[in-house]
Amino acid sequence: MGETNSKVAFEICVVTVDFLGSSLGPGINMVMFDNKNSQSPVIALEHIFRNELDYHQAKFTIDLQPWSKPKAFGKLHHIEFWRTDGGSNSTADGGFNVAAWYLDRVIIRDRRFGLTGEWDYFFFPLHDWVVPAAQYVLQDCETFLPQQDPYPDLRQVQLDRRQQLLCFMQRASGLPVEISEVPATELFSYDSRWDIEDVVLELIDRVGLAVDYSSEESWDSLDSIGDLYKRHNITEPLVRRLPMAFQYSISALTSLTSTAFYIPRASHTG
Numbered sequence: 001m002g003e004t005n006s007k008v009a010f011e012i013c014v015v016t017v018d019f020l021g022s023s024l025g026p027g028i029n030m031v032m033f034d035n036k037n038s039q040s041p042v043i044a045l046e047h048i049f050r051n052e053l054d055y056h057q058a059k060f061t062i063d064l065q066p067w068s069k070p071k072a073f074g075k076l077h078h079i080e081f082w083r084t085d086g087g088s089n090s091t092a093d094g095g096f097n098v099a100a101w102y103l104d105r106v107i108i109r110d111r112r113f114g115l116t117g118e119w120d121y122f123f124f125p126l127h128d129w130v131v132p133a134a135q136y137v138l139q140d141c142e143t144f145l146p147q148q149d150p151y152p153d154l155r156q157v158q159l160d161r162r163q164q165l166l167c168f169m170q171r172a173s174g175l176p177v178e179i180s181e182v183p184a185t186e187l188f189s190y191d192s193r194w195d196i197e198d199v200v201l202e203l204i205d206r207v208g209l210a211v212d213y214s215s216e217e218s219w220d221s222l223d224s225i226g227d228l229y230k231r232h233n234i235t236e237p238l239v240r241r242l243p244m245a246f247q248y249s250i251s252a253l254t255s256l257t258s259t260a261f262y263i264p265r266a267s268h269t270g
Contacts, residue, residue, distance in 0.1 A: 009064040010076075011109040014048055016055050021099025025049030025058065026130070030081040032108070034074040040067055044084070070112055076122050078139040079106065083132045101130045106138070131161070207232050 010032075019025060024047035032040040048058040067073060085098055106124040124138035137151050149155045169180040204213050209232060219225060229235070 007064040008061045008111050009068040010062040011111060012045070012060040012062065013107040013109075014045070014058045014060075015104045015107065016049075016057070016102065017104045018102040019049070019055040019099060021101070025052075025055060026099065026101050027084040028081050028130075029084050030079055032073075032076060033078050033080070035077040036074055037077075038073055040073065046084070064112065068112070076108060076110060076140065078137060079108070079124055080135065080137045081106075082135050083130055085132070098132050103128065103130045134158075134161070207234060 012030075016025075026048060027044070027046040028048070030043045030045060032043070043062065045058075045060055048060075049055045052058050062068065083098070083101075103126045105126060108122045108124070109120060110122070122140045124140065125142060126136065126138060130136070134157075135154065137154055139150070144150070146155065165183055167180045168177050170177050204210055212228060212232075
């Protein structure tokens with residue numbers, strides 16, 4: 001988007017965790033708002049992965065235009081966006097047949113003031129699946145307690161949507177409530193789910209843990225694990241470096257409060 005002979009006003013980076021669809025990616029419309037509630041025109045980002053080698057990051061630029069000049073548009077405050085790839089794919093029951101898309105965050109860089117500009121990067125986190133026919137409003141580095149959310153109506157809509165999507169169960173009175181079954185739309189794809197395995201294997205190889213990691217020998221004691229940290233120059237967990245008396249108090253507290261719990265398959269439920 002934009003012409004190459006114009007000055008760039010903003011850079012947009014869309015960071016994705018998972019996408020279950022074609023390589024072209026979803027389409028979104030986005031509106032930017034400044035700290036005085038002035039807004040940009042609707043910015044169309046169509047097929048966001050079409051120029052990327054994979055779907056993890058997509059980058060766009062917005063040219064300097066009359067609306068985006070510093071006197072007309074101040075410091076970026078929040079963004080609003082919605083999907084545009086669900087309108088022609090409605091199902092018989094009124095739903096939408098679109099590819100599942102998990103958006104991690106949107107990063108916007110203000111380039112109107114040059115490389116040494118006062119306002120550089122703005123981070124808009126979502127950490128959720130983006131559904132069609134839904135409006136999303138995100139503030140810079142957003143984190144709010146429920147009672148302080150500036151958009152309580154949108155928050156309630158999101159909670160209602162999740163309540164319809166998830167079914168809960170309780171194995172016995174007094175035990176934590178669990179999800180009875182993770183919906184298919186909430187599961188990461190197989191490739192994305194196991195990205196962590198590559199990271200772990202790379203770490204094992206880098207610090208020389210391959211032999212110890214694959215060993216089937218039993219540990220003699222917790223001190224054996226401590227020796228492993230020292231031998232491979234790995235920082236020990238904080239609890240091993242606390243005063244002895246405090247360690248005992250932590251152990252006693254853990255034995256009184258710990259309960260068994262079940263960890264389901266990798267998923268995201270918000």
